[in-house]
Amino acid sequence: MKLVVGVADDATSIDAVAYAATLAKTFEAHVTLVTVSATADEYINDHLDPRMGQGRSDEQARLVDGLAEVLESKFAIRAQTVVHHHRSLGTGLSEIAADLDADVVVVGSGPGGSLGRFSMGSTTNAVLHRSAVPLALVPNGYARHPVPTVGRILVAFAQGQEGEAALARGAALARAAGVPLRVLTILVRHRVFGSDLGADAEGGVLTASLEMLREHQTHALALTDTDGLEISNDVLVGDSPQAAMSREDWEGGDLLVVASGSGGLLKRVFLGDTNYKILRASTVPTLVLPRHHD
Numbered sequence: 001m002k003l004v005v006g007v008a009d010d011a012t013s014i015d016a017v018a019y020a021a022t023l024a025k026t027f028e029a030h031v032t033l034v035t036v037s038a039t040a041d042e043y044i045n046d047h048l049d050p051r052m053g054q055g056r057s058d059e060q061a062r063l064v065d066g067l068a069e070v071l072e073s074k075f076a077i078r079a080q081t082v083v084h085h086h087r088s089l090g091t092g093l094s095e096i097a098a099d100l101d102a103d104v105v106v107v108g109s110g111p112g113g114s115l116g117r118f119s120m121g122s123t124t125n126a127v128l129h130r131s132a133v134p135l136a137l138v139p140n141g142y143a144r145h146p147v148p149t150v151g152r153i154l155v156a157f158a159q160g161q162e163g164e165a166a167l168a169r170g171a172a173l174a175r176a177a178g179v180p181l182r183v184l185t186i187l188v189r190h191r192v193f194g195s196d197l198g199a200d201a202e203g204g205v206l207t208a209s210l211e212m213l214r215e216h217q218t219h220a221l222a223l224t225d226t227d228g229l230e231i232s233n234d235v236l237v238g239d240s241p242q243a244a245m246s247r248e249d250w251e252g253g254d255l256l257v258v259a260s261g262s263g264g265l266l267k268r269v270f271l272g273d274t275n276y277k278i279l280r281a282s283t284v285p286t287l288v289l290p291r292h293h294d
Helices: 013-027 051-075 089-099 122-128 161-177 198-222 241-245 273-281
Strands: 002-006 030-037 079-085 104-108 135-138 152-156 181-188 231-238 254-258 286-288
Touching: 002 013, 002 089, 013 030, 013 051, 013 104, 013 135, 013 161, 030 051, 030 089, 051 079, 079 089, 089 104, 089 122, 104 122, 122 135, 152 161, 161 181, 161 198, 161 254, 181 198, 181 241, 181 273, 198 231, 231 241, 241 273, 254 273, 273 286
Parallel strands: 002 030, 002 104, 030 079, 104 135, 152 181, 152 254, 181 231, 254 286
Antiparallel strands: 135 286
């Protein structure tokens, strides 16, 4: 596995670096730390001279080399470092991931996010919608209590091609890591107010929905190579995706796998409304797959 870790001069890049160490130890991955710097001419204006381009490059080089030293000294992982020149951070990171044939891009939370949650910053949002590579999104503060290796793979499953691809990817990761696989489906309960149906009818609809979703899980698992895996599955019910997610007993070593929504461009990451809410509610690192991911 090849990991590209997007870093910048901010407080959450160390979370991405720490989680890259977790993934590297789990999957024996090669790590490249990448920062994106605007091209030199972008720094030539009324109050900056052309030499600032080189100065900026040196500054960014010191940044990635410093984080590589942290990765080696604290986690015993050696990493390649790259300064990629592009005026757009999101596009530049996507470009270098493609150039390096990365399997996963790892990024930290955006600024101002809650501790233990992932917040979408402008750079992360740009990477999300440009990347043809799976993105590992790391919650704010992960570096405070990192885990040595991934302990469990969970898949947020929904019926359809993208959900089946996420399940296949999750199974492959669980097998490679030698850890259990858990399949979860989110069911948002729509309460019926001001109708004549009554509580019994509402309960009947919920029961039927649960049975149908469990059948979808069983069918998808039957189509997936799960030989030798320890598997469990459940349907999480709540009045919102966030409420449903809170019913799961999350563990520190969990990695949640989420498919892209069906509305995005082919081979690009796209978060639909439900998956975006799942990401916002997640307290564990989350791997978001591009559409039609093999």
